[in-house]
Amino acid sequence: MKLLPIILLTTVVFASCSNPLSSTSDSDFSKAMKLDTAQFNTLHKKYKEPALFHRRFKHSDIDSLIKVHAQNKVFVVDQIGKSVQGRSIYELTYGEGDIQVMLWSQMHGDEPTATMALFDLFNYLEGKDDDSSEIRELLKSKLGIHFIPMLNPDGAEIYNRRNAQSIDLNRDARAGQTVEGALLKARAKAIVPQYGFNLHDQSIYYSVPGTKNPVTISLLAPAYNEGREINEVREGAMQLIVGMNEILQQYIPDAVAKYDDTYTPRGFGDNFQSWGASTVLIESGGLKGDPEKQEIRRLNFIIILNALIQIAEGSYKKYEAAHYEDIPFNASLLHDVVIRNLSVGNDSISLKTDIAIRRGETTVGRDYFVRGRVEDIGDLPEAIGYDEVDAEGLHFVAAKLATNEVNDISSLTMEQAYALLKKGFMAAPVKTVGTRRESSLHSLPIHLFTQKQFFTTSSIDLGGTTNFYLGDSSGNLKYAVFNGYLIDLSKDIKDLTFKNRVH
Incomplete structure (x- = not known):
């Protein structure tokens, strides 16, 4: 389709195009x-x-x-x-x-x-x-x-x-x-x-x-x-x-x-x-x-x-x-996390694929929380992640919900939350949350919820949630994909920052 020329009408007229410094030797x-x-x-x-x-x-x-x-x-x-x-x-x-x-x-x-x-x-x-x-x-x-x-x-x-x-x-x-x-x-x-x-x-x-x-x-x-x-x-x-x-x-x-x-x-x-x-x-x-x-x-x-x-x-x-x-032009290939070669199929239909994940932000006052989502699934060799992992030999593992209730957010330390995460638990019930909206925000690597039910990721779906594990054939959990963050469970977590909210 041929584009018609656009005529720009404006009342603003600047100085002559000649540059005042063009005579600089x-x-x-x-x-x-x-x-x-x-x-x-x-x-x-x-x-x-x-x-x-x-x-x-x-x-x-x-x-x-x-x-x-x-x-x-x-x-x-x-x-x-x-x-x-x-x-x-x-x-x-x-x-x-x-x-x-x-x-x-x-x-x-x-x-x-x-x-x-x-x-x-x-x-x-x-x-x-x-x-x-x-x-x-x-x-x-x-x-x-x-x-x-x-x-x-x-x-x-x-x-x-x-x-x-x-x-x-x-x-x-x-x-x-x-x-x-x-x-x-x-x-x-x-x-x-x-x-x-x-x-x-x-x-x-x-x-x-x-x-x-x-x-x-x-x-x-x-x-x-x-x-x-x-x-x-x-x-x-x-x-x-x-x-x-x-x-x-x-x-x-x-x-x-x-x-x-x-x-x-x-x-x-x-x-x-x-x-x-x-x-x-x-x-x-x-x-x-x-x-x-x-x-x-x-x-x-x-x-x-x-x-x-x-x-x-x-x-x-x-x-x-x-x-x-x-200088090259921007390309649009980047994601927060890219997982390559992950087995996500079931017993009847096998599937090994790549997964691209992004985190969306929601503002709360002067702070925010994120929600991870599956941005793309398939053959993604050109996709780039701020964090990447080759999951060859690993498979999708669903996360578990803890049954013991947490009294409040402040009573759960980072170390305790990480210990739960390493054991396969990505969510736990919490008894009380402050009355201010900002008080529901936290930086722990676990989902806390006050609702009757909370669902972790049961399958990889386009646009779906990102709360699951990557495990090996012996049942060992190697990585957690928690709310769009990739966590190597063999490493210390102290340098990681999470932006989360009570559900």
Whole structure:
């Protein structure tokens, strides 16, 4: 089917596509301020905002932090509007230079990683006595940096992608029908930025093609038209991304990819690019052992800070935009657990197959619990797991329910729960649970239930539960697949973290 061309109508007109730094000579590039990985690490450790330490922080958390920054008077802090439900939306401005840069985060309420990094960056820009005064003076004199953290505070409040009107703000650049989308569009018109940073989180299940690695950071220079052509504006974004990738490969080799570059006429990144701002999309993905994305937060801090320095210097122009194409696109092959060659058949029909498992999160206040589900069954050699096991010679074993009632959650230790798990028990009745909804959450490797019945996994079914064992022909239990977590029963459990809830 032939697609008709899309005509973009907008009242926003940015500056000319010519870049104010395009006249920077090659000799100037040798003056570029370079920070090595050790220096970046030291700076982030010093300035990491301690009040933000998990993904489900609320608007009140950042509201109080912004008020502190306003008192410090390093930033110009303005409340530029309110969300649908009346929560304040702020802009923090740093610098007095001619080059205007806009950064906005958390337009999707459940994508908070970059917001944490921005507050780390705020602390850094207010810092002193750390050998960074020259960098701060460079940024302050050359740039006008406009930060809009948490554009969607209503979504953040319930850890939801969309705003309170159930609209995806990143599909409202053309119409501007939401108060939050219209606000971002209005600020873009007023500021007329030459550079933009669109900050998001992506699925943790993207993988880097040709590797078994999750995509930890995904980058994109969005298309400004349906033909995905490259003009000077988009080329600048590509050059910035090549510089970011150069740093990231030192931290997370072969864990960087590009986001899909299909032109999206409703998307803010695409529109900022068409309005004349070299715009970079940063998507925070997955990293094993980093469920709260604190390491990925650090990477955001590093690449954003370095990009701002290179914009101020004009030194990003040294990178060849052609190297942007060397970064592969996201692939969708990743799962939490992949089990290979498991015997799951019965006496009459044998079946040896692969199983892919994913865990879904449900938010409870500032915390969450997970439920594992069977994502796929069959011949899955291309599937990749954060955890994998070759179950050749092993077979499916159903879990048992303990009969002794647990008095309350606090009376059962991790060691006791693990001992039950090793004996083939995955669930036990519990007598009492606290009255608060959060009190039903726990981190034990056993299901606790107050209902009359609880069912463990009786067979492997697509979309079904994941509470069973892998055992050998002698009846020995080798692995537990507990709520979507893979547990090697021969190893210590102390370093494992579970997100569970009383049933």
